[in-house]
Amino acid sequence: MAETTGNGKVVRIEVLRYRPEQDEEPFLQGYDVPFTDDMSVLQGLQYIKDWLDGTLSFRWSCRMAICGSCGMMIDGEPRLACKTFLRDFPAGTVRVEALAHFPIERDLVIRMDDFLAKLERIKPYIIPKEARTLAQGEYLQTPAELDVYEQFSSCINCLLCYAACPQYGLNPEFVGPGIMALLHRYNADSRDGAAAERMEIAGSEAGVFNCTAVGYCSEVCPKHVDPANAVNQNKTRAAGDYFLRFITPKGGAR
């Protein structure tokens, strides 16, 4: 247990704190945390909360890199706190801040309203191409059809890619990498029939063309989703839709 971590190793965890009811702006607060080699940064924060300072706020749930709650800036990089280990900071200090590019709600907790609103807008569920009755059985899919979207379905909404995207930081209207990965996940699914509708968002002013191919989003993604690929595949598609509407009677996406 935390209080008996006894191999003598101590790490200094510097946390960017912000308590809206009393602080004008965030400030760094340091804590000395005894640790063992199997402890994650998240466990370090839990030690602080349990033993040193109960006022510290942060999000977590699964502590196994699947719920997507514990994203934060760790020494300046967007990472999952439960998937980053204290032993990997040999200098003996580690700085922890709320995810970049999002408003800070309190301490390490960010405000994700913007992301959730965007998520709702892209209709992140399958809208069947053809209605089938139960009697007609399931919608079948070949392994090749699955392969086209499978990686994008691994997204855990951790928002690390948003903290890695300067274009989102500069213009929060931009739908951003994670949402585009999910949009693509449904558009590329052979059972889905709502691609044209979702492409309205991808091709809009706030859409894919805000991306300048920095590519850091795909580097930091803990689930190898490659959101940059989703964004860029849809640049081609959105451009195609734009030109198609001049030559097809009903138009492409619009």
Next chain:
Amino acid sequence: MNTSDPRRPYVRPMAGWWRRNPFFVEYMVHEATALFVAAYALVLLVGLRRLAQGEAAWNGWLEALRSPVSLVFHGVLLAAFAYHCWTWFRIMPRTMPPLIFGGKRVAPGVITACGVAATTACSLVVLILAWGATR
């Protein structure tokens, strides 16, 4: 900072964002190499203008290209072009739909390598043609 919201969410400034992470610094450097591409386009444009102005002007331009300053400048341009090309093909696998070859996805490294190889081959062909034409 949003003062109209009682929860007072704190919005951090973006000023100097590209200096915050080595990845962004490298991004700015490789984007900046595009300016070298533009600079060389200008050199060629000036050449075209000199050509239109007659033989003396054209020969003057050729002479200027042979000056030590110009040679060093071209060396710098070549290095910047090479780096620009490498970073362009490095990001390329992320920008395209999956490439299926023989039932399997082509690995990103292979796509980058093919791009760089094609550029090298084209550059060599142009070099050989230009060499032949100017002798």
